[in-house]
Amino acid sequence: MALLLGFLLLLELCSDTSALGPLSSTKGSDVLEFELPATNYETKHSYKAGPIGVLFKMVHVFLRVVQPNAFPEDILRKILQKKFDFSTEYEKIIYYEIGIIICAVLGLLFVFLMPLVGFCFGLCRYCNKCGGEMHQRQKKNGTFLRKYFTVSLLVICIFISVGIIYGFVANHHLRTQIEKTRELADSNFKDLRTLLNGTPEQINYVLSQYATTKKKAFSDLDNIKSLLGSGIHEQLRPKVMPVLDDINAMAEAIKETKEALLNVNNTLKELKKSTAQLNTSLSDVKMNVEQSLSDPMCSVPPVATTCNSIQMSLSQLDDNINLDQLPSLDQQIDNINDVLQTDLSSLVQQGYKSFNDIPEMVQNQTTDIISDIKSTLNSFGSDIENIGEQIPIQDKLSNFMGYINDTETYVHRNLPTLEEYDSFRWLGGLVVCSLLTLMVVFYYLGLMCGMCGYNRNASPTRRGCVSNTGGIFLMAGVGVSFLFCWVLMAIVVLTFVIGGNMEKLVCEPYKNRKLFQILDTPYLLNENWKYYLSGMVFNNPDINLTFEQVYSDCKENKGIYTTLKLENSYNISEHLNFQEHAGNIGNDFKNLNVSIDNIVLLDEVGRRNLMDFSSSGVDTIDYNIYLAEMGKAPTKVNLLSFANDLEAKADHLPQGSLKQSLKSNAQTIRTIHRGQVIPLEQSMSTIYQSIKELQHKSSRLGVKVVNILSSLDSAQDFLKTRISSVIVEESKKYGNTIVEYFERYLQWVKFSITEQIAACKPVATALDSAVDVFLCSYVIDPLNLFWFGIGKATIFLLPAIIFAVKLAKYYRRMDSEDVYDDMENGNIGFHRHHSTQTV
Numbered sequence: 001m002a003l004l005l006g007f008l009l010l011l012e013l014c015s016d017t018s019a020l021g022p023l024s025s026t027k028g029s030d031v032l033e034f035e036l037p038a039t040n041y042e043t044k045h046s047y048k049a050g051p052i053g054v055l056f057k058m059v060h061v062f063l064r065v066v067q068p069n070a071f072p073e074d075i076l077r078k079i080l081q082k083k084f085d086f087s088t089e090y091e092k093i094i095y096y097e098i099g100i101i102i103c104a105v106l107g108l109l110f111v112f113l114m115p116l117v118g119f120c121f122g123l124c125r126y127c128n129k130c131g132g133e134m135h136q137r138q139k140k141n142g143t144f145l146r147k148y149f150t151v152s153l154l155v156i157c158i159f160i161s162v163g164i165i166y167g168f169v170a171n172h173h174l175r176t177q178i179e180k181t182r183e184l185a186d187s188n189f190k191d192l193r194t195l196l197n198g199t200p201e202q203i204n205y206v207l208s209q210y211a212t213t214k215k216k217a218f219s220d221l222d223n224i225k226s227l228l229g230s231g232i233h234e235q236l237r238p239k240v241m242p243v244l245d246d247i248n249a250m251a252e253a254i255k256e257t258k259e260a261l262l263n264v265n266n267t268l269k270e271l272k273k274s275t276a277q278l279n280t281s282l283s284d285v286k287m288n289v290e291q292s293l294s295d296p297m298c299s300v301p302p303v304a305t306t307c308n309s310i311q312m313s314l315s316q317l318d319d320n321i322n323l324d325q326l327p328s329l330d331q332q333i334d335n336i337n338d339v340l341q342t343d344l345s346s347l348v349q350q351g352y353k354s355f356n357d358i359p360e361m362v363q364n365q366t367t368d369i370i371s372d373i374k375s376t377l378n379s380f381g382s383d384i385e386n387i388g389e390q391i392p393i394q395d396k397l398s399n400f401m402g403y404i405n406d407t408e409t410y411v412h413r414n415l416p417t418l419e420e421y422d423s424f425r426w427l428g429g430l431v432v433c434s435l436l437t438l439m440v441v442f443y444y445l446g447l448m449c450g451m452c453g454y455n456r457n458a459s460p461t462r463r464g465c466v467s468n469t470g471g472i473f474l475m476a477g478v479g480v481s482f483l484f485c486w487v488l489m490a491i492v493v494l495t496f497v498i499g500g501n502m503e504k505l506v507c508e509p510y511k512n513r514k515l516f517q518i519l520d521t522p523y524l525l526n527e528n529w530k531y532y533l534s535g536m537v538f539n540n541p542d543i544n545l546t547f548e549q550v551y552s553d554c555k556e557n558k559g560i561y562t563t564l565k566l567e568n569s570y571n572i573s574e575h576l577n578f579q580e581h582a583g584n585i586g587n588d589f590k591n592l593n594v595s596i597d598n599i600v601l602l603d604e605v606g607r608r609n610l611m612d613f614s615s616s617g618v619d620t621i622d623y624n625i626y627l628a629e630m631g632k633a634p635t636k637v638n639l640l641s642f643a644n645d646l647e648a649k650a651d652h653l654p655q656g657s658l659k660q661s662l663k664s665n666a667q668t669i670r671t672i673h674r675g676q677v678i679p680l681e682q683s684m685s686t687i688y689q690s691i692k693e694l695q696h697k698s699s700r701l702g703v704k705v706v707n708i709l710s711s712l713d714s715a716q717d718f719l720k721t722r723i724s725s726v727i728v729e730e731s732k733k734y735g736n737t738i739v740e741y742f743e744r745y746l747q748w749v750k751f752s753i754t755e756q757i758a759a760c761k762p763v764a765t766a767l768d769s770a771v772d773v774f775l776c777s778y779v780i781d782p783l784n785l786f787w788f789g790i791g792k793a794t795i796f797l798l799p800a801i802i803f804a805v806k807l808a809k810y811y812r813r814m815d816s817e818d819v820y821d822d823m824e825n826g827n828i829g830f831h832r833h834h835s836t837q838t839v
Contacts, residue, residue, distance in 0.1 A: 034209055034748040036756050039198050042187040043765050047773045049781065052173055055166065056781045059788045060503070066099040067504050071514045077521050100500050107493035107791075111486045118482030149807040153474075154447055156800045159792070160440045164433055166789025171429035174782035178422045181774060182415055188769050189408045191762040196401055199758040206752050210384045213745040214377055217738050221370045224734070228366070229359025231730040236358070236723065240601065243715045244351050246708050247602055247610070251344035253697055254613050258336040260694045261618070264626075265329045267687045272323045274683065278634060278676045279319045285668050286317045289646075292661035297654070306649050310662070313645070316637040317669075321629055321684075327622070335616035339609060347606040354599045373738070380742070384576075429786060432491060435484050436793050442477030443804060446470045450811035471811035474804040481797045488794045495787040499780055507776035516548035534565075543568055554764035562754045572753050576746050599719050602712055614705035623695040630688040634680045639673035 049056055075092055078084035086093075094101065220227055289310065298307035453466025509515045519525065525532040529541035537545060545565050553563035560566065567573075643666040650662035 034745065036202060036752055037205065039194060039759070041191040041194060041762055041765070043184070043191050043762070043769060045761070045765060045768075047768075047777050049777060052169065052785075055169070055785050059781070059784045062788065063500055063503055063784070066103055067097075067500065068099070069096050071504075071509045072096045073514065073518055076518050077524060080518070080524055081527075097501075100497060104493050104497055107489050107496070110489045110794075111493065114482065114486040114489070121482065146807065146810040149803050149810070150447060150451065153443060153800060153803040153807055156796050156803065157440050157443045157447070160436065160443075160796045160800065161793075163789040163791070163793030163796070164436045164440065167429065167433040167436070167786055167793070170782040170785035170789060171426060171433060174429075174779065174786070175422060175426045177778035177782065178419060181418070181778065182412075184769055184774065185408070185411050185415070188762070188766040189404060189411075192404050192766060193401070195758065195760070195762045196404070202752070202757045206749055206757070207384055209748075210381055210745065213741050214381060217377060217741050218374060220734075220738060220741075221373060224366055224370060225359045225363035227737075228730055228734040229362035231734065232362060232723075232726055233356070233358045235726045235730060236355070236719070239718050240355055240715050243708070243711045244348060244355070244601060246711065247351070247606070248345065248348045250610060250613070250705070250708060251348055254336065254339055254344065257618055257694065257697060258333065258340060260690055260697070261329050261333050261336060264687055264690050264694065265333060267683060267690070268323060268326060268329075271680070271683055271687070274676065274680050275319055275321060275323055275634070278672070278680060281672045281676060282317050282319060282635070285665055285672065286314050288668070289314055289317075289662070289665045292658060292665065295656075295658040295661075297656060297658050303653055303658075306652055310646065310649055313642070317642060318636050320634060320636045321632050323629065326626060326629060329621070332617050332621060336613075336618065339613045339616055342605055342609040344606055344609045347602060347609075350603075351601040355601065358599075377742070432488060432790060435480075436488065436790065439477050439480050439484075439797065439800075440793075442473050442480060443800060446472075446474030446477060446804065446808070446811070449473060450807065453811070467811045471808040474808040474811065478801050478804050478808075481801050485794055485797045488790060492787045492791040492794060495783055496791065499784040499787060502780045503776070503784060506771070507780055510771050510776070513548050513551070516546070516551055520546040520548055534568075537564055538568055540568070551764055551767070554760040557759045557761035559753065559755050560758040560760050563760055572750060576749060599723075601716055601719075607709060607712075610705050610709060614702045618694075619698040619701040621694075621698070623691055626691045627688060627695075630684045630691065634677050634684070639669050639677055643667070643669040643673070 072092070075084065075089075075096065078089075293307050293311055297303050447470065449466050450470030453468070453470060506515070509518075519532070522530040526535060526541070529535035531541050531543060531545055533547055533550065534543035534545035535541035543565060550563050561572070646669070647663055647666040650659050650666065653659040653662070
């Protein structure tokens, strides 16, 4: 029943969802991310039996030993096709079932023979045969036999006890699992409802994401200035901006050159004044010293020598530079002033503005095209909305929902009956286990009383009450075993045949999917249909749609669209064809007519201005003359050294006006050095650096201007000849970006429809719950463990009976015993002695 319900569930879903639509998950570019909301289900995907699973595996191993033959696919196919002739082909079934048949026959022999054997054994005992005579012969190995029988019976009882425990555990486990059936069914029905109720919501969610995509596209269309315009601008920037930057730098260089020329020219004028002043001061000092040397003392040796030395050094006391020989810079300054009459910086800024206005020009000239593209996207949006109406899924889902409701009603209506029958089964299993427990308890009590009460010194007729009770317990166990063991074996045979065949013919082939392969046999379920499932779904039995493939796809949680190959009924790709609209959008952008070829980076006035600057003569100035003159010292001699030397020579003169006059002149020279020479040196150093910078800036001025004008011509030519191709290229990229939004969205829609919408894992889980979990794990596995344990215990009753009967002779009190005479004389004769005690 569970298998039938499971397959009906799968078939109904297949037939009731033959037209399905969209869904899945991918990521868009930038901020566009599409993801289908996850659906949560209650039922677990797999079942774990827990620690008892080890026992189940042990039974599976036993069944594989008993029934090692492969699954009889050919026999089942013939039976389903009603082509199997039992009268002529029964040998095939016997060959497949030979292991189970042998075990069943042996069990039936046990069932039939044990009552007969018990009856004969009882008659034999009644006639004082078969150990029924209450007399025990003395044997030399009697002690060994008693111990051997005791140990053997104890071991056998342990094995029986293990089997009984298996029976109790299996019986309780089956009852516990049956109680979980309602919860299992409810969770599966809830998951199926979640699947059915969530599918329309998933479809609506996927279709509604078109608005998000369109919103993003419209945002990019509205921002065409920053996207397309800036893209064009960025493509032109590497060629245009360096030229404008060079021209702008040249405009700044013109201004800086004028400032530098003015600075040098003004500084030279100041230096000329300072030099003239220095020359005057040195002449005055020189005159004063000469007057001092005219003192009469200079004619008296050795003063005359010092005076002559001072007189000779006066020729060094003079300035060292001649600034009058330096050419004037007034002409160059006038030329630069003429160049600056034109505001080159302003002209460059106009070039910057003209170039930077490209994005604004693009936006102004594409208004109509953007409007057409938006209309195209709105039109495709209407097609997307129509897809939701075209997918014929609502009616199908409502039909399937009705089937689920009917199935749930059926299950809930019959579950109480199942639970009631299971309580009877549980009680029967408890009785069976209890009977076996009673038997083994008799054996345990007999062993315990016999071993505890046995006295090796007591004769058989004088054995104690405890020992005798042990023997009676053993015989009671034997009697109960004979009475009920055949009944137990009959139950074992029945459950073994049912459980073993269910495991081998249903559970194992379901797990390895052999059952699905049987159902997928062409022309099996319908002699006119090659593939039965595709015939039901599409009314076209030639489509390769199989039960195994559907089950496998559902186990992998694929969508119904892919699982049932619904593209044969409703091809979503044809209804989501964006190529025509993409082509229209592409043509719109391809025909984009943006006129920005009137950009002028620098007009003729600016060009002439650059040429005038290059011919201003700044680069023809002989800067080396200026540098050479500025590199000289202001005086021919270091005035400090000269003053120190003069003062040292004056110190060698005798006291008088001559000495004082020379020292006074030395101090004057020092004052001239501090007050005039040092500032003059600083000014010369500053103007030296200015001239070096001016020389560097004006170096190769003509070449620089020519290079700039050449680059300007190249950039201007690039704008005229290449700007159209740049516009086409950037427009194509921009258009592809817009189209990619929708292509990515449609890819997500197709993926969602084919892989995620109505993902049928709950269907496979429901089928697994019905067959693998409920039928096989809840019912068949405990049932097989039950007969395995009870059968094991029942089989071990045979040796237990034998050893119990043998052992009882050693524990029970006998009516007579063997008595030996003349033992001292070596006589070995004996006679029977009858006990006078009453047993």
